[in-house]
Amino acid sequence: MEMRQKSCLVGMCGVVMMLAAVVAQAADQLPSWNDGPAKSTIVEFVTRVTKAGSTDFVPEPERIATFDNDGTLWAEQPMYFQLLFALDRVQAMAPQHPEWKTREPFASLLKGDVGKALAGGDKATAEIVMATHAGMTTEEFEKIVRDWIATARHPRTGRLYTEMVYQPMLELLAYLRANGFKTFIVSGGGIEFMRPWTEKAYGVPPEQVVGSSIKTKYEMREGKPVLVRLPAIDFIDDKAGKPVGINSHIGRRPIAAFGNSDGDRQMLEWTQGGGGKRLMMLVHHDDGAREWAYGAESKIGTFSDSLMAEARKQGWTVISMKDDWKVVFRPSNELQGR
Amino acid sequence: MEMRQKSCLVGMCGVVMMLAAVVAQAADQLPSWNDGPAKSTIVEFVTRVTKAGSTDFVPEPERIATFDNDGTLWAEQPMYFQLLFALDRVQAMAPQHPEWKTREPFASLLKGDVGKALAGGDKATAEIVMATHAGMTTEEFEKIVRDWIATARHPRTGRLYTEMVYQPMLELLAYLRANGFKTFIVSGGGIEFMRPWTEKAYGVPPEQVVGSSIKTKYEMREGKPVLVRLPAIDFIDDKAGKPVGINSHIGRRPIAAFGNSDGDRQMLEWTQGGGGKRLMMLVHHDDGAREWAYGAESKIGTFSDSLMAEARKQGWTVISMKDDWKVVFRPSNELQGR
Numbered sequence: 001m002e003m004r005q006k007s008c009l010v011g012m013c014g015v016v017m018m019l020a021a022v023v024a025q026a027a028d029q030l031p032s033w034n035d036g037p038a039k040s041t042i043v044e045f046v047t048r049v050t051k052a053g054s055t056d057f058v059p060e061p062e063r064i065a066t067f068d069n070d071g072t073l074w075a076e077q078p079m080y081f082q083l084l085f086a087l088d089r090v091q092a093m094a095p096q097h098p099e100w101k102t103r104e105p106f107a108s109l110l111k112g113d114v115g116k117a118l119a120g121g122d123k124a125t126a127e128i129v130m131a132t133h134a135g136m137t138t139e140e141f142e143k144i145v146r147d148w149i150a151t152a153r154h155p156r157t158g159r160l161y162t163e164m165v166y167q168p169m170l171e172l173l174a175y176l177r178a179n180g181f182k183t184f185i186v187s188g189g190g191i192e193f194m195r196p197w198t199e200k201a202y203g204v205p206p207e208q209v210v211g212s213s214i215k216t217k218y219e220m221r222e223g224k225p226v227l228v229r230l231p232a233i234d235f236i237d238d239k240a241g242k243p244v245g246i247n248s249h250i251g252r253r254p255i256a257a258f259g260n261s262d263g264d265r266q267m268l269e270w271t272q273g274g275g276g277k278r279l280m281m282l283v284h285h286d287d288g289a290r291e292w293a294y295g296a297e298s299k300i301g302t303f304s305d306s307l308m309a310e311a312r313k314q315g316w317t318v319i320s321m322k323d324d325w326k327v328v329f330r331p332s333n334e335l336q337g338r
Numbered sequence: 339m340e341m342r343q344k345s346c347l348v349g350m351c352g353v354v355m356m357l358a359a360v361v362a363q364a365a366d367q368l369p370s371w372n373d374g375p376a377k378s379t380i381v382e383f384v385t386r387v388t389k390a391g392s393t394d395f396v397p398e399p400e401r402i403a404t405f406d407n408d409g410t411l412w413a414e415q416p417m418y419f420q421l422l423f424a425l426d427r428v429q430a431m432a433p434q435h436p437e438w439k440t441r442e443p444f445a446s447l448l449k450g451d452v453g454k455a456l457a458g459g460d461k462a463t464a465e466i467v468m469a470t471h472a473g474m475t476t477e478e479f480e481k482i483v484r485d486w487i488a489t490a491r492h493p494r495t496g497r498l499y500t501e502m503v504y505q506p507m508l509e510l511l512a513y514l515r516a517n518g519f520k521t522f523i524v525s526g527g528g529i530e531f532m533r534p535w536t537e538k539a540y541g542v543p544p545e546q547v548v549g550s551s552i553k554t555k556y557e558m559r560e561g562k563p564v565l566v567r568l569p570a571i572d573f574i575d576d577k578a579g580k581p582v583g584i585n586s587h588i589g590r591r592p593i594a595a596f597g598n599s600d601g602d603r604q605m606l607e608w609t610q611g612g613g614g615k616r617l618m619m620l621v622h623h624d625d626g627a628r629e630w631a632y633g634a635e636s637k638i639g640t641f642s643d644s645l646m647a648e649a650r651k652q653g654w655t656v657i658s659m660k661d662d663w664k665v666v667f668r669p670s671n672e673l674q675g676r
Contacts, residue, residue, distance in 0.1 A: 061543055138585055182545070195589045205399055206589030207520070207545075216585060218578040218604055225604070225611040227585050240556040247476055247554060247565050249587060251533045251544030266556055266563070273563040
């Protein structure tokens with residue numbers, strides 16, 4: 001017995017040493033993550049599914065990871081950045097729309113009263129979106145987004161929006177890709193609002209972006225083929241829409257999914273439901289000092305109490321921005337004094 | 339002058355030799371293609387867009403090539419293979435549907451009279467599709483397709499359907515991928531009918547398949563998340579729908595597109611409209627001895643006279659199955675005596 005116990009202990013010791021070595025190695029690839037349950041969950045998952053011969057091994061083509069965008073890969077306060085884009089567009093387009101001076105929700109927006117403009121609810125939001133996102137070709141819209149993302153600055157931090165992406169999540173995307181994963185964005189945001197900049201910002205090419213969309217129509221204009229953006233919703237990639245969007249665009253079930261709000265619940269359920277080793281994580285915005293602290297009471301990106309309860313029940317890992325991230329944006333340049 | 343002429347001639351000779359070498363090298367990768375305008379157009383295009391420093395150079399992430407499926411990558415006679423799948427499903431499901439014995443289009447189908455069943459036009463086709471493609475989960479449907487594609491055989495050749503893919507097109511797909519292209523299928527066929535087998539048959543993974551779709555709905559069944567296939571059209575990926583589907587799923591304009599019928603016209607227009615070096619090709623079924631010869635009078639896969647006229651006008655390359663392909667399916671196993 002003694003011998004057996006001894007060799008067993010030696011064996012366990014070997015496993016522990018191996019895992020420690022793997023974690024140490026991975027540490028180089030996730031330098032902005034503090035040691036803790038979130039980081040070790042990620043590293044253990046990746047180690048298991050990539051180890052040939054392991055019962056948890058997943059062949060490379062099936063290593064699909066999906067990421068929500070707003071609040072998961074970049075910030076979303078004081079409101080979704082795409083809404084800030086729409087508001088900037090309303091200002092820019094106002095000279096061509098004198099009628100907006102007296103028509104809501106535009107009249108309030110032009111007076112700078114966003115709260116009053118959005119008090120009109122979904123109908124007001126839809127009016128703003130359609131006025132600013134439809135009526136041009138896909139190429140024209142792409143240029144508008146490119147110009148905006150290259151120059152517009154966040155109202156509180158003064159940063160470019162692409163400077164408000166989360167450094168730890170960039171490292172996670174790269175770490176997964178280095179381990180044979182294909183990384184996808186699956187966002188409630190507009191698919192064509194994201195595609196012009198996700199490749200540069202996240203290393204995610206346009207064909208790996210899934211999002212909400214409006215309808216487009218193919219036609220010839222002066223002998224040139226164009227796709228015209230119509231003022232009609234095509235698809236809402238949020239909540240129960242996320243598994244539908246994933247199925248439509250990817251055609252495989254993810255083995256890892258990352259979100260931060262109730263809009264991501266079904267994506268995580270769908271990922272978990274596939275069986276086998278799975279990784280489900282939720283970013284929790286609990287860092288009022290370096291970013292924002294918000295939860296159920298927030299108007300956007302709601303991480304409700306019921307989502308927290310489901311995360312605990314299902315064994316999803318909650319990432320504490322405060323505890324798990326060494327840095328939020330960039331080491332030299334936190335959002336101090338905002 | 340003499341010297342200059344001489345060196346100029348030497349220079350030209352160098353270019354000719356280089357191109358000859360490139361063509362010879364590529365020949366190894368396209369062994370089933372006869373030397374001729376189609377093959378040389380392919381090789382010249384790939385050589386130009388991949389040559390660093392060339393004015394035609396295209397960075398790797400933008401090397402998107404789209405392929406129609408029916409009649410372009412695999413055969414489509416005597417009718418679309420997906421329709422043969424639906425007919426097989428009707429036979430298999432008939433015991434659970436006694437009412438079909440007296441209800442069209444099912445009654446005619448069960449008597450083996452496909453012509454009469456389809457005489458009901460789009461409405462009849464839609465009824466057959468909805469009865470056979472909807473009402474189950476995506477996982478259940480995937481299994482049905484996998485079982486069928488692994489066992490069902492073509493009514494005339496007796497081959498598995500995946501043995502009726504075109505060998506020269508397989509070589510073309512591989513040649514493009516070896517040169518940094520991402521290859522996509524963009525088909526009028528059902529996206530979920532194709533995805534279970536395109537990776538094995540063509541090396542095209544599910545996330546690079548674009549097709550027609552029916553709506554799906556996310557729900558929980560006995561605590562398990564499922565996507566249920568609903569009897570409602572979501573998107574028709576044909577004709578003017580192809581550029582829409584390409585934009586929705588890929589988010590970039592292809593630089594090369596391959597089709598074989600009027601349903602591909604807009605995809606080729608859209609590809610060509612992007613400017614820069616582009617490759618547009620159409621497979622022409624003119625080989626009644628080894629495959630089928632059909633054109634405008636055919637009920638499916640129509641290559642109309644007006645498409646041929648547009649191909650000539652626009653400079654699209656028509657692939658003659660008879661003249662350009664050394665083999666259609668496999669060297670040892672042509673469809674002799676069908």
